[in-house]
């Protein structure tokens with residue numbers, strides 16, 4: 001039996017309940033899953049419950065979780081204060097069909113933490129937030145084009161996914177019209193000249209960027225590029241959108257923008273902003289956001305409409321307010337970062353430098369197999385696409401399966417999203433599981449395909 005079959009057969013043997021559920025799920029869900037990232041061969045693990053940084057699957061196995069609600073759970077699963085706030089709100093009404101004090105408090109807290117957000121509107125997801133940010137930019141500038149960076153993900157609506165042939169799509173998708181594609185320019189995140197050219201044409205309404213780099217910072221972006229974007233967008237009157245759906249309240253309590261010292265025109269938020277419940281928001285300069293306001297009617301061309309049944313829904317608002325108060329008042333990010341640093345160091349010790357590289361930003365930790373580590377951040381930045389490609393290698397999937405069998409659930413890559421409730425003991429156990437999983441998959445023996 002080769003390593004691949006033995007890792008898989010052990011996985012199958014240990015997860016009969018997940019396998020049975022997958023057989024049912026495949027009859028109902030295309031691909032048998034409800035989110036592309038949850039797809040896993042031979043089948044995904046099905047979970048029953050979670051608490052803190054642990055979760056239990058339907059076969060009763062306990063896992064240390066590094067998916068953490070796809071990044072939404074900076075405070076861990078079912079933080080007691082968030083649970084209490086949501087419980088109280090459920091009893092008071094899940095949809096009041098009108099304005100609430102909670103939504104105002106939520107907006108005020110966000111404005112306090114992220115001062116570039118003078119005005120805000122809430123949605124139900126990050127996808128909706130980027131859709132609205134782009135639409136606002138088009139209305140504000142009267143231009144139609146959108147500048148994006150290859151591999152950067154901004155949700156799954158048309159303008160966010162449309163990618164010209166030959167460019168690596170963050171999420172490849174058919175079903176997008178040529179008309180949408182015609183309005184999108186996608187350049188490499190390090191290609192300063194191409195970005196300058198596109199912006200210089202003055203046909204671009206907005207540039208949208210994951211401020212720490214593609215795929216939550218898996219392919220890190222040099223801050224100089226962002227400073228260049230800020231200055232050229234100012235010169236060309238283009239709207240600069242920071243997509244802080246992942247980085248918001250996580251890189252710092254004020255997002256990546258606080259760390260970078262850059263003020264974007266618009267910011268998109270989701271995940272942490274809603275404390276683990278569904279939610280998103282776009283916020284920024286009053287002069288742009290007020291196009292949604294009713295005085296927008298007075299502006300040539302009219303206002304930008306924004307209905308949405310679950311905008312600022314009271315449950316998400318209750319969870320969001322509670323979570324953001326903790327982010328503001330407690331050393332939540334410090335705790336998550338300290339755990340992530342410990343994890344990063346442990347994984348780095350376990351993975352031979354010639355087999356892969358381990359790196360991270362704040363509470364996010366990435367492993368890229370098949371890229372040798374020379375310890376240089378700049379050379380890491382230069383690896384861009386290869387760091388993204390490393391995520392979908394067969395070896396990365398094998399490693400994830402082997403880690404699942406040893407009680408650790410990581411994101412594809414593997415990538416690790418760390419919370420404020422991962423303890424030293426959790427981290428040390430995770431490093432042990434990673435080390436054993438490397439052994440089981442014999443990945444330590446796989447040489448890197450290239451050096452930095």
Ligand SMILES: Cc1ncc(COP(=O)(O)O)c(C=O)c1O
Pocket residue numbers: 070124125126127128130153154155156210216243244245246270271280
């Ligand atoms: C940077 C970024 N933007 C936008 C989104 C889309 O958010 P949602 O999944 O809430 O639609 C995501 C989701 O992972 C993301 O990582």
